[in-house]
Amino acid sequence: MNDQWTERLSEYVDDELTDSERIALEAHLQTCAHCTTIVGDLRRVIRRARMLREQAPAHDLWPGIARRIGATPAPTAKTVDLAARRRIRRWSFSLPQLAAAGIALMMVSGGAVWLAGVRAADPVVVSINNPPNATPAVIPATVRPSASQSYAAAVADLERVLAQGRGQLDPTTVRVIEQNLAAIDRAIADAQRALEADSANLYLNSHLAETMRRKLDLLRQAAALVPVS
Amino acid sequence: MNELGLGVAILEHEPTGRTDPDAVDATLAASGDASAFERLYRNHVPRVYGLVRRMLNDDDADEVAQDIFVRAWQKLGTFRGEAAFGTWLHRLAINVILARRESLGTRRKRYIEGDAVLETLPARRPGPEMAMDFEAAMQRLPDGAREVFVLHDVQGYRHEEIAKMLGLATGTSKSQLHRARMALRQHLER
Numbered sequence: 550m551n552d553q554w555t556e557r558l559s560e561y562v563d564d565e566l567t568d569s570e571r572i573a574l575e576a577h578l579q580t581c582a583h584c585t586t587i588v589g590d591l592r593r594v595i596r597r598a599r600m601l602r603e604q605a606p607a608h609d610l611w612p613g614i615a616r617r618i619g620a621t622p623a624p625t626a627k628t629v630d631l632a633a634r635r636r637i638r639r640w641s642f643s644l645p646q647l648a649a650a651g652i653a654l655m656m657v658s659g660g661a662v663w664l665a666g667v668r669a670a671d672p673v674v675v676s677i678n679n680p681p682n683a684t685p686a687v688i689p690a691t692v693r694p695s696a697s698q699s700y701a702a703a704v705a706d707l708e709r710v711l712a713q714g715r716g717q718l719d720p721t722t723v724r725v726i727e728q729n730l731a732a733i734d735r736a737i738a739d740a741q742r743a744l745e746a747d748s749a750n751l752y753l754n755s756h757l758a759e760t761m762r763r764k765l766d767l768l769r770q771a772a773a774l775v776p777v778s
Numbered sequence: 779m780n781e782l783g784l785g786v787a788i789l790e791h792e793p794t795g796r797t798d799p800d801a802v803d804a805t806l807a808a809s810g811d812a813s814a815f816e817r818l819y820r821n822h823v824p825r826v827y828g829l830v831r832r833m834l835n836d837d838d839a840d841e842v843a844q845d846i847f848v849r850a851w852q853k854l855g856t857f858r859g860e861a862a863f864g865t866w867l868h869r870l871a872i873n874v875i876l877a878r879r880e881s882l883g884t885r886r887k888r889y890i891e892g893d894a895v896l897e898t899l900p901a902r903r904p905g906p907e908m909a910m911d912f913e914a915a916m917q918r919l920p921d922g923a924r925e926v927f928v929l930h931d932v933q934g935y936r937h938e939e940i941a942k943m944l945g946l947a948t949g950t951s952k953s954q955l956h957r958a959r960m961a962l963r964q965h966l967e968r
Contacts, residue, residue, distance in 0.1 A: 559956035565937075590963035597912055597966060598931035603824035604831055606840060611819055613844050618851045620812030703802040758809040765802060 552577075554584055562591045700761065707768035714775030726771045733764045800863035808854040815854075819847055822864060826871050832916060832928045833875050842878055846871045868933070872943060879921070915965035919958050926951050927958035 554577050560566050561574050578585050715723070740757040747753065800821065806814035826846055831839045850867055857866050916924060925944065929935045930951075935943075937951045944951070 556953070556956060559959055560952060565952075587960075587963070590966065591959050593966050594959045594962045595931055597962075598927070601828070601832075601913070601932055604828040605824045606827045606843060608840070610823065610827075610840060610844050610847070611816060614819065614847045614851075615812065615816070617844070617848045618812065618815070620815070700802070700805050703805070755810070758806070758811060761809075762806055762811055762814070765806070 552581065552584070554581075555587065558584060558587050559591055562588060562595065700765070703765060704768060707765070707772045710772040710775055711768070714772075717776065718774060722774065726767070729767055730764065733760060733767065736760050737764070801859050804854060804857050804859070804863045807851070808857070815851055818850075818863065818867075822867055823847075825864070826867065829868070829871055829928070829933065830875060832913075832932065833872075833925055834878065835917070838878065842875060845878070846874045849874055872929070876943070912962070912965060915962055919961060923954045923958035923961070926954040927962070930955050931959070 554574055557566065557570070557574065561571065564571075566574065578588065711726075737757065737760050740753055740760060744753050744757065800818060803811075803814040803817050807818060823843065827839065827843050830842045830846070834842060846867075850870055853870060857863065916927065919927065926940055929940045929943070930937065937948050937955075940946070940951045941948045946954075
């Protein structure tokens with residue numbers, strides 16, 4: 550059985566009728582059991598739809614995606630890519646540049662491992678005395694401006710968390726974090742200076758992006774040491 | 779404005795007030811960081827995959843879901859952080875799904891033919907023996923009604939947005955939704 554209101558019942562449950570229509574329909578519902586039943590069912594359908602769960606694929610789709618975007622799922626992907634790039638283009642780097650990059654990355658890696666150990670052994674809380682207020686303009690040439698702003702905002706946010714948690718952390722922890730952050734900032738600055746002379750250098754851009762990522766990772770790990778109040 | 783003379787990007791924040799990690803990963807991925815993009819994939823694939831499965835059939839779901847993430851990788855440069863990454867990705871996913879429908883040539887008539895199919899559904903509420911899984915019942919809806927239902931009732935889009943996405947009149951979106959609901963009410967678990 551249908552009447553003039555049946556087709557409007559979804560609009561009613563979605564609150565899309567005008568006031569006068571709604572008043573008229575509600576008066577109708579007082580006397581029409583059929584429409585009242587449908588309204589109840591429509592609401593149940595809506596609730597049921599909202600309860601639907603997300604669905605993960607049966608198989609991991611990432612390997613196929615990684616292949617199509619030119620990334621290898623294994624962590625050696627960047628090495629492979631860089632080797633291919635070197636075959637295409639000849640680069641020139643100064644020894645100090647390479648040495649600085651190597652030392653910085655070793656320090657960062659060591660710091661990260663050390664932090665992981667600290668966290669596992671002793672749930673301390675960190676605080677930094679001098680959170681770097683000025684995030685250097687550290688964006689590789691390949692990163693768009695809005696991305697650079699997002700990065701700077703993320704770094705500033707994590708630094709703020711660390712600053713607020715200061716005083717709750719072991720001083721040794723704080724010192725190691727600061728030393729590693731300083732080393733990363735120096736590596737970033739070095740890469741930026743080198744890019745000023747060769748902004749199209751793919752290796753330098755890649756190295757800078759990687760170093761920035763390491764800074765973010767280190768800040769994340771350090772921020773995770775700060776207990777949530 | 780910052781030192782670069784650019785406006786400040788808006789980052790979505792979680793209730794804790796901390797930066798949305800998706801926005802950070804999207805930034806890194808835009809610079810070529812595939813591991814950051816993989817994190818985005820892991821976070822979002824269940825929702826994207828669910829959308830694909832509900833709007834298309836199971837046979838195409840894996841391939842279309844992959845297409846969506848490949849397209850997202852290619853389009854990361856257009857993500858400006860003004861909305862949550864998930865919102866941006868979701869909209870992109872819908873565009874890919876609709877394009878797939880176009881390529882299959884199934885789009886044109888389904889809003890018309892769909893009405894006829896809906897009429898073939900039982901006119902009376904079935905008994906418990908006819909109750910079926912709600913997801914399966916959704917799959918039996920005509921394409922047009924299913925798309926509108928998924929976008930409105932499952933994904934939460936408004937009729938005006940749906941009409942724009944699907945190239946329909948708002949009234950058509952409303953009528954398709956009502957018909958879908960009326961069909962599905964017969965398959966509610968009792």
